[in-house]
Amino acid sequence: MSDGNASDNSGRNKRTRFTDTIPETAAAKPSSSTQSPLAAAKKAVDAYARTLQPTLATIVVDAAADYLSQRATLFYKQRKFDQMTNDVALIPRSAKVELTLEASPEVKKGQEYQALAAEAADVITECQKQLKMLVLKCLGINLSDLKLKVQKSFATSIPKIAEGFITHDNVMNYASHQSIVDLLATNYDAVTCHLNISKADFIKLYCEVNEVESLPSPTGTPAATAVTTHPPPPVPQQTTESPFVRAAREAAAARQNDEDDVMDEGEGTTTTTNGAGGSLTIPTIGNPAKATIVNSLRPALETIYVSSWNSFLAQIDANERIARLKRLAKEQRLDKKADDVAQLLNAEGNVDPKCLADLIRKEVANQRISDQQKIKSLEAKVRNQNIGTNNNNN
Numbered sequence: 001m002s003d004g005n006a007s008d009n010s011g012r013n014k015r016t017r018f019t020d021t022i023p024e025t026a027a028a029k030p031s032s033s034t035q036s037p038l039a040a041a042k043k044a045v046d047a048y049a050r051t052l053q054p055t056l057a058t059i060v061v062d063a064a065a066d067y068l069s070q071r072a073t074l075f076y077k078q079r080k081f082d083q084m085t086n087d088v089a090l091i092p093r094s095a096k097v098e099l100t101l102e103a104s105p106e107v108k109k110g111q112e113y114q115a116l117a118a119e120a121a122d123v124i125t126e127c128q129k130q131l132k133m134l135v136l137k138c139l140g141i142n143l144s145d146l147k148l149k150v151q152k153s154f155a156t157s158i159p160k161i162a163e164g165f166i167t168h169d170n171v172m173n174y175a176s177h178q179s180i181v182d183l184l185a186t187n188y189d190a191v192t193c194h195l196n197i198s199k200a201d202f203i204k205l206y207c208e209v210n211e212v213e214s215l216p217s218p219t220g221t222p223a224a225t226a227v228t229t230h231p232p233p234p235v236p237q238q239t240t241e242s243p244f245v246r247a248a249r250e251a252a253a254a255r256q257n258d259e260d261d262v263m264d265e266g267e268g269t270t271t272t273t274n275g276a277g278g279s280l281t282i283p284t285i286g287n288p289a290k291a292t293i294v295n296s297l298r299p300a301l302e303t304i305y306v307s308s309w310n311s312f313l314a315q316i317d318a319n320e321r322i323a324r325l326k327r328l329a330k331e332q333r334l335d336k337k338a339d340d341v342a343q344l345l346n347a348e349g350n351v352d353p354k355c356l357a358d359l360i361r362k363e364v365a366n367q368r369i370s371d372q373q374k375i376k377s378l379e380a381k382v383r384n385q386n387i388g389t390n391n392n393n394n
Contacts, residue, residue: 034322040315041068041308048303059164063157064304070153071194071309074146081139084132095131097124151195154305155206158297161304165296171289178216180206182285183297185218191301194309219285 045064049057084090099120107113159176162183166174184191188199195202207214285291 034319035315037312037315037319038068038072041072041312044308044311045304048299048307053168056164056168059161060300060304063161064308067150067153067157067305068308068312070146070150072312074143074150075312077139077143077146081136081143084139085136091128091132092135095128095135097127097131099124147196151197151202151205152209154192154195155202155209157304158301159210161300162293162297165293165300169289169293169296171293174287174290174293175216177210177212178219179290179293179297181215181217182219182290183294183301187298191298191305194305219287219290 042064045061045068049061052060084092101113101117101120103113108117159180162176162179166176166179192202197205203215206212285294
């Protein structure tokens with residue numbers, strides 16, 4: 001048994017396709033008239049960065065570039081995995097199997113050989129199916145690693161971005177980790193909706209990548225919940241708080257019993273909103289300078305990690321629509337050419353086969369020249385774009 005496919009021409013594997021890599025859709029390889037999804041995402045970040053001080057803008061742009069590059073890689077790998085999973089007939093080249101049954105032409109005509117060839121085809125199909133499953137498992141492991149890298153990129157970058165805002169505003173006695181805790185205490189879903197990770201797992205990951213033992217409590221978190229004067233209901237209802245607030249508070253309490261030395265007392269207040277699930281404790285920040293940092297961080301993180309990715313996905317959709325329209329237009333042109341040729345033949349009556357062959361050869365040659373001209377035009381555009389990119393980098 002060797003690498004390849006069955007060579008008995010039995011026809012049992014005609015629906016099986018082999019490929020080195022999964023071809024991405026038109027969105028992944030946009031034409032010259034479309035915009036790269038990654039470029040669209042970076043445009044959204046650049047538009048926001050222009051509103052910042054240059055040094056701070058550099059921090060934001062660099063963080064976005066690193067994140068978007070990893071996220072785009074994950075996106076295309078996930079698409080490849082999904083396509084291979086959904087397309088049963090699609091066999092990766094690494095799972096391709098070949099079995100050659102040597103026999104004379106006379107033997108191949110016999111029923112015994114035909115039965116053997118059919119059995120071999122079934123074995124090959126089953127073997128390729130099993131090998132494909134192993135390939136998919138390996139791709140799944142790679143995807144998990146890429147997802148973790150994206151999450152780590154976010155967890156590593158956000159305190160650096162926070163430190164940039166703190167330094168820019170010259171806010172004293174306000175650590176970057178504290179500002180991140182204050183932000184996520186009330187805006188966790190808004191700035192982490194792209195991660196697909198639970199709050200408890202995110203806190204663990206954040207502490208790990210930033211090498212901190214635990215996170216402080218959010219500024220303004222009360223030491224104890226207020227006692228209600230109303231009669232207790234039949235089923236006791238406990239004051240609820242966001243899981244992020246609770247996990248951060250409990251982690252800080254385990255690390256240190258007295259937080260007065262870490263956080264200035266009387267700096268925060270709390271507001272309580274009644275809802276169907278009870279009262280929701282929302283910490284607020286009394287220090288205006290620190291509150292400004294938190295208010296600046298939210299649009300920054302939303303732009304870098306949420307809005308930019310939404311722009312990426314929107315451009316994917318736009319490119320796919322353009323590709324579909326181009327294919328439709330090409331099909332219509334081909335149909336029209338076929339109709340024109342049919343009408344010409346009908347008008348001419350009986351056509352000399354040699355003359356018809358010459359016409360076909362000329363049409364093919366003309367089409368080849370047209371294709372070559374288009375290729376040269378695209379190559380020239382690519383060269384010009386590369387020259388422009390090199391000049392910008394210099």
